[in-house]
Amino acid sequence: MAAPRKIAVAGATGRVGRPVVDVLEERGYEVVPMARYLGVDVITREGLAEALAGVDAIVDAATGPSPDEDEATAFFAAAAENLQEAGHLAGVQRLVVVSIVGTDKVTSGYGAAKIAHEDTALAGPIPVRILRATQFHEFVQQLVQWGTQGEVAYVPRMRTQLVAARAVAEAIADLAVAPEWTGSPLSEVAGPREESLVEMATLLASRRGLPLKVEGVSDPTQPVNENGGLLPGPDALLVGPTFEDWLAES
Numbered sequence: 001m002a003a004p005r006k007i008a009v010a011g012a013t014g015r016v017g018r019p020v021v022d023v024l025e026e027r028g029y030e031v032v033p034m035a036r037y038l039g040v041d042v043i044t045r046e047g048l049a050e051a052l053a054g055v056d057a058i059v060d061a062a063t064g065p066s067p068d069e070d071e072a073t074a075f076f077a078a079a080a081e082n083l084q085e086a087g088h089l090a091g092v093q094r095l096v097v098v099s100i101v102g103t104d105k106v107t108s109g110y111g112a113a114k115i116a117h118e119d120t121a122l123a124g125p126i127p128v129r130i131l132r133a134t135q136f137h138e139f140v141q142q143l144v145q146w147g148t149q150g151e152v153a154y155v156p157r158m159r160t161q162l163v164a165a166r167a168v169a170e171a172i173a174d175l176a177v178a179p180e181w182t183g184s185p186l187s188e189v190a191g192p193r194e195e196s197l198v199e200m201a202t203l204l205a206s207r208r209g210l211p212l213k214v215e216g217v218s219d220p221t222q223p224v225n226e227n228g229g230l231l232p233g234p235d236a237l238l239v240g241p242t243f244e245d246w247l248a249e250s
Contacts, residue, residue: 003179004056004093008032010042010083011062015138016098019169020059027173042079045086052090057176058083060121061098067110076117084124096176097121098168099132101161101188102230108221122185129175133168134161134190134232135197137246144201148212155201157216158225161232162200163191164246167239188236191243200243207247 007024011017012033024031032051034040040047042062052058062079064072080097087095103114121128140162147154171189198216205212224230232238241249 006030006055007057008055009059010034016165017061019166023169023173048086057094059096069109072110072113073116077120080120088125095126095128097130101132101134101232105224105229130186132188134163136165153212153214154217157218158197161190162243188232190232190236192238192240
């Protein structure tokens with residue numbers, strides 16, 4: 001399998017898709033960004049065949065529009081099936097799927113839907129590599145915003161190994177263009193150390209001068225948040241910066 005030169009990125013305007021496009025272009029690869037507003041829809045297949053013409057590899061970084069498990073499952077399964085079918089017809093040689101560390105331990109919701117994403121992609125004719133990532137540094141501010149009620153921000157209690165989206169994008173790019181694909185189709189990337197999401201949210205509020213008190217909230221339906229199930233395995237690629245360093249730089 002020859003190393004690719006032309007790479008399509010589904011979800012090219014998203015949290016990880018955008019830096020994937022940047023990293024690949026900086027490295028000199030020809031990149032085809034795919035997103036609905038660019039005229040390429042991985043669900044309806046509008047513009048998909050045209051976008052994949054001459055493409056050697058696909059990065060699937062598309063994200064579902066809904067946290068509902070059924071809706072997210074339908075989205076991911078359709079997207080993976082369409083990328084496999086259209087990619088195979090176009091002669092695509094490899095497919096990289098972006099997923100979540102610990103998603104196989106999540107029993108419901110968006111995390112559970114990602115298993116359908118992985119399984120559908122692996123069932124297709126194009127060789128697949130799945131890169132599971134931990135929660136992004138950027139995820140902390142989003143959760144603070146979502147959980148703010150008055151002067152209190154309610155944030156999930158979670159053990160995680162926060163990682164920068166740019167660092168994940170670099171790992172995805174490395175995988176997409178690796179000369180050879182051998183071994184397990186599944187790998188992980190994570191930040192350099194375990195961190196408490198509540199503590200990092202508190203640090204973010206303090207550093208950015210947000211007049212908020214951060215309180216942790218347990219979700220009894222998702223014990224994986226607190227039991228370490230979202231932490232990477234021993235073979236994961238660990239990349240910096242830490243959340244604290246990233247916060248200082250940003």
